[in-house]
Amino acid sequence: MVRKKAKFEVEKGILLEHIQKAGLRRTSQRDLILEIFLGTEDHLTSEDLYSLVHKKDPSVGLTTVYRTLKLLTEAGLAREVGFGDGKTYYEHHYNHEHHDHMICTECGRVIEFFSPDIEALQDEMASNFGFRPTHHSLRMWGVCADCQVNTAESQSAPSGAQPRVRVKTAIN
C-alpha cells in the first residue's frame, strides 16, 4: 500500500532544492500554498488560490500567493496559462503530462490534449528558422461537444461563470 503521507513529496523536494539553490528561505506559507495548489485540479488565478489558502490559514496574504506562484513557476512546478480573459491562470504538472488546451467559449471548460505529431512539427518548424524554442503554447477556442448540443435548443450557457476545470483525457 502507498503511504498517504508521502503525497507531493517529490514536488516538495523540488521546491526545497530551488529555494536552497537560490539562497531563499523555506516558510510555512510557501509549504501551505504549494500543498493546496497541488491538491486542486482546476486552473487557478492567484485570487482563486488565495481563497482556498485563506480557508486553511486566514493570516496568509494575497500578495504572498502572487509571489509564491511566481516562485513555483521558476522552480518548474507551475505553469502560467492565459485563456483570453485577461487573467493569469496557473496549472501544475502533478498527474498531468505536458499538454495543450481547447477552451470552450460557451461554458469555459478547458480540455487538455497532447499530440506528439504536433510537437514534432513545431520543433521542425523551429529548426527551419534556426530558432531554439524554450517553451510554447497552443490554444484552440471554440465550442465543446456538450455546448454544441445545448446551444442548439436553449440559449447559450452562462459563459465565464464556470471554473476552468481540467478535463483530462487519454487520447494522444
Next chain:
Amino acid sequence: MVRKKAKFEVEKGILLEHIQKAGLRRTSQRDLILEIFLGTEDHLTSEDLYSLVHKKDPSVGLTTVYRTLKLLTEAGLAREVGFGDGKTYYEHHYNHEHHDHMICTECGRVIEFFSPDIEALQDEMASNFGFRPTHHSLRMWGVCADCQVNTAESQSAPSGAQPRVRVKTAIN
C-alpha cells in the same frame, strides 16, 4: 500600372460593410486609424497605434483607438495577439496570410510561420473531442538564430526594447 489610390480599398470596404450592417457610423477617426494601422508592419498595442495616429491628427483620443481596434477585430480586419508581456497587440491580414508566431525572448523579434500540417493535426485533434474550433493561437518562445550567435560572446541584448517586428517568411 496599379493605381496607388486604390490602396486598402478592399479593407475599407470590409469596414464600411461591417459598420453598416451593425447600424454604426462611419467617422473620419475610424478611417484614419484603419489607414495607419494597415500601413504599418509591426505588431501594435493601442498605445503604439495611438502615437502614430496622434502625429497625423492630435485631436484623436487614445480611447477611440482602443475602441476602433476592437471594432476592426470584430470586422475581421485585425487580430489580437499576446506575447506574454501583459499587453494586447494587434496585427492585420493585409499582405499576411494566416500564421503562427515564434517570439525571441532576447530581442523581441517575432517570426511568423505557417504549417498546413500543424493546422490539419489541430483540426484532427479537435474533432477527436467533438470540439468545433473557431480560432486558435500557437506561439513558441525561445532564442532566434541571430541572438544565439550574439549571446555566445556579448551579454544578452536589451530585451523588450525592440519593436514587435513582423518577420515575414516564405517557408511553409
Next chain:
DNA sequence: TTGATTGCAAAGCATTTGCATGCTA
C-alpha cells in the same frame, strides 16, 4: 545576527466606463 519574507497599503498599468458634447445618417 543578518537578510529574506510577510502582510498591508499604496502605487502601477493596461483597459474600460460615465458623461457631456459633437457629428453622421
Next chain:
DNA sequence: TAGCATGCAAATGCTTTGCAATCAA
C-alpha cells in the same frame, strides 16, 4: 432629429512595490 461616436476624466481590475515588522538559517 435621433442616437451613435468622441474625448476627457475617473474608475476598474489585476498585479507589483514600498516598507516596517517578523522570522528562518
